[in-house]
Amino acid sequence: MERARRIRRNKWLYLMILPGFLYFVLFKYIPMYGLVIAFQDYKPYKGIFGSEWVGFAQFSRLFHDPWFWEITRNTLVLFGLNIVFFFPVPIILALMLNEVRVQAFKRAIQTAVYIPYFMSWVIVVAISFVMLTVDNGIINNILTMTGHEKINFLLDVRWFRPLYILQNIWREAGWGTIIYLAAMAGTDPQLYEAARMDGAGRFRQMWHVTLPSIRNVIVIMLLLRMGSVLEVGFEHVYLLLNPTNRHVGEIFDTFMYTQGLLQGQFSYTTAIGFFRSLVGLGLVVCANAIARKFNEESLF
Amino acid sequence: MKTAKLFMLDRGGGLKVVESKTLPSRLFDVFNYAALSLIGLITVLPFVHVVASSFATTAEIARKGFVLFPTEWSFSAYDYIFSTDSFLRGMLNSVGVTAAGTLFSMAVTCLMAYGLSRKDLDGGRQIMFLVVFTLLFHGFLIPTFLVVRELHLIDSYGSLILPVTVNALNLIILRSFFRTIPEGLEESAKMDGCSDFGTLLRIVLPLSLPALATVSLFYAVSYWNSYINAVLYLNDSHKWPIQVILRQIVIVSEGLTVDNAAVDSSPPPAQSIKMAAIFIATVPVLVVYPYLQKYFTKGALLGSVKG
Secondary structure (H helix, E strand, C coil), X not given: CHHHHHHHHCHHHHHHHHHHHHHHHHHHHHHHHHHHHHHEECCCXXXXXXXXXXXXXXXXXXXXXXXXXXXXXXXXXXXXHHHHHHCHHHHHHHHHHHCCCCHHXXXXXXXXXXXXXXXXXXXXXXXXXXXXXXXXXHHHHHHHHCCCCCCCCCCCHHHHHHHHHHHHHHHHHHHHHHHHHHHHHCCCHHHHHHHHHCCCCHHHHHHHHHHHHCHHHHHHHHHHHXXXXXXXXXXXXXXXXXXXXXXXXXXXXXXXXXHHHCCCCHHHHHHXXXXXXXXXXXXXXXXXXXXXXXXXXXXX | CCCCCEEEECCCCCEEEECCCCHHHHHHHHHHHHHXXXXXXXXXXXXXXXXXXXXXXXXXXXXXXXXXXXXXXXXXXHHHHHHCHHHHHHHHHHHHHHHHHXXXXXXXXXXXXXXXXXXXXXXXXXXXXXXXXHHHCCCCHHHHHHHHHHCCCCCCCHXXXXXXXXXXXXXXXXXXXXXXXXXXXXXXXXXXXXXXXXXXXXXXXXXXXXXXXXXXXXXXXXXXXXXHHHHHHCCCHHHCCHHHHHHHHHCHHHCCCCCCCCCCCCCCCCHHHHHXXXXXXXXXXXXXXXXXXXXXXXXXXXXXXXX
């Protein structure tokens, strides 16, 4: 009875939650239900309830499609590059910023490195393009002026992955330092004191005191990254794709867009999306279990 | 390795130990400051180059190879851009969508965040779980597209706003912040006969201005930067926001795209025009940035996220 009274008393609160709740239902949970078309042969004119049920046929088709393995490889490579080359950068940057005593300098550098995060991917890629083009781009101009050959960054396939990572770093490394810096601020100063008394210099203090103290934050961030494993940045990669680099650049999301929306392969590409999200979820759960085994902090 | 210790008085009158000025320590500092300066420079230089080039004449760009500060100023790139219909329309679209979207998003998000911030709300925890779950398992392109289509939002401005009304992270931030408002205040408002809604309006919101400002700016920047929804849902090029126009100008015009998005046969624009387009698409964000910075560097954001 107490509960019923509480609910009645709070009815306005429920009303306030309603619009947002409707949003999540409409645009997040109904699409989840719509995953069911991955098991169908969805035809737009038949709708969900009218389309034929085909079980795992779409998935089987997926695993036999030669494109599928290329896309998986591309996605995994980009993800691997992300973890190896991008993930440590905000940590290193935060460590460096943490050692700065002059507050004005620290704030100035922070201001500079946070800016790219607020630029859209279109702007980031557009800036890269105008700087890297063989047609009077600044980088190539510098190369020719110092006696080197021009490099066709935009069309040479070998540059796709390096450019992807560099753009990622430029845009997001700065912003990523925020959480690490916050964690570092909470390090016990006495630990530094003890290290100093043991004769540790600046670098060793960083390695033995600062880094371990943010270990749990690092693990959590790594786990979160795992969760988005197969989402290596649709908006970003989509802007970089062109006919010459498709075989290294096409990832699940771009394939879903070009095949799904543009070519009407609704069921097939939904199966891809389903597969991808499932793998992502599975990876988070696994990584989480591993983290717990090592007595680290975990997501759940 | 010897380290000398210095004791200094800090502003609070307490003692603090300052890292001494031994040679290795100083070297470390020199290296650190130099490296950080370089990083800061590298981050910012592309912008400087783009802005400078947009004001330079084509002749100077061709002659000097790279421009960091133009010697001959020319506004021809800007004249051209502002004379084209599509660019201006794109700006208008972006301004409209950003303004309307931010207002709508803030309204819905604040209401939901406040409702969920009340601890005695039955089902509150469950709803929050549903919200957080969408952060882990989400983004199904085709099904979402189908929903948008069923709602008859294809080719409408609504498709740029409704599918992204509430950002789960922003919701969490606001909810955490609302929770820090002392319950005593809300209770005394209740005793004076204030409704829940009134409490939100008259007590909670005025006390939450920093968080509100920050989240509003996050939404605004997000709406201003959005382009993929326009590509997905808008067929009518008159409704394209500025980022899509920019993409046309810089990327598609060079044929560097995979979906043959209206690549026309005219020659791509000159370097300076591309630069000008990039700069204009960035200006609103650069203008808003100092205000944003003021709030999130203070850790106002982090405190609420930790909660």
